[in-house]
Amino acid sequence: AQKVTQAQTEISxxxxxxxxxxxxxxxxxxxYYLFWYKQPPSGELVFLIRRNSFDEQNEISGRYSWNFQKxxxxxxxxxxxxxxVDSAVYFCALSGATGKxxxxxxxxLQVKP
Amino acid sequence: xxxxxxxxxxxxxxxxxxxxxxxxxxxxxNYMYWYRQDPGMGLxxxxxxxxxxxxxxxxxxxxxxxxxSTTEDFPLRLELAAPSQTSVYFCASSDRGTGELFFGxxxxxxxx
Numbered sequence: 001a002q003k004v005t006q007a008q009t010e011i012s013x014x015x016x017x018x019x020x021x022x023x024x025x026x027x028x029x030x031x032y033y034l035f036w037y038k039q040p041p042s043g044e045l046v047f048l049i050r051r052n053s054f055d056e057q058n059e060i061s062g063r064y065s066w067n068f069q070k071x072x073x074x075x076x077x078x079x080x081x082x083x084x085v086d087s088a089v090y091f092c093a094l095s096g097a098t099g100k101x102x103x104x105x106x107x108x109l110q111v112k113p
Numbered sequence: 114x115x116x117x118x119x120x121x122x123x124x125x126x127x128x129x130x131x132x133x134x135x136x137x138x139x140x141x142x143n144y145m146y147w148y149r150q151d152p153g154m155g156l157x158x159x160x161x162x163x164x165x166x167x168x169x170x171x172x173x174x175x176x177x178x179x180x181x182s183t184t185e186d187f188p189l190r191l192e193l194a195a196p197s198q199t200s201v202y203f204c205a206s207s208d209r210g211t212g213e214l215f216f217g218x219x220x221x222x223x224x225x
Contacts, residue, residue, distance in 0.1 A: 006155075033211040045203065045216040052211070091155060099144050099163050099210020102172060105155035 004104035023092030035093040119217035126194040134189040136204035144207040145187040149200040
């Protein structure tokens with residue numbers, strides 16, 4: 001069975017601090033895909049990144065970076081020099097061979113000025 | 114481009130009533146999904162479809178039904194509404210099960 005665990009329910013930081021959001025997953029599929037989505041207070045869901053199980057190379061996009069480690073079944077997300085606009089709920093998600101895509105319970109990030 | 118369109122955006126139901134949440138997409142995506150998001154919680158998969166005529170249960174299918182007669186439409190039926198079904202419902206589509214999801218704006222349902 002597939003499972004995504006985001007153990008951090010809420011994180012509060014002060015602007016310009018770095019913050020890492022943890023994501024641990026479980027799957028029996030050898031091919032799978034991992035995602036991060038952002039849900040700002042307005043409620044829409046914004047796609048951030050997709051990673052397949054064969055590509056463990058870390059990725060950086062501006063202030064965002066992602067660390068994928070198959071050995072620990074983790075796909076962590078780091079925001080460098082956080083800003084108030086980063087305040088949102090962040091979801092990690094997992095898709096396997098069948099196309100069934102499940103989400104973790106989300107981490108609420110509050111960035112204070 | 115409309116993308117994924119959900120209707121209605123808001124609805125109040127009485128216990129025991131039934132209704133259908135409509136979802137349509139104009140991107141010719143094969144994969145479509147229904148999620149529910151309870152207040153302060155994550156998204157739970159209700160049903161998904163990998164193509165017209167094919168549907169499968171997700172994590173929380175009880176109390177719901179779906180159909181997929183066309184590529185574009187994926188309606189979600191609530192039978193005998195219960196207060197536990199009060200939630201925000203999101204429909205989403207993807208060109209492949211491993212690709213980015215495109216979400217609708219959500220439908221807020223309250224069952225009283």
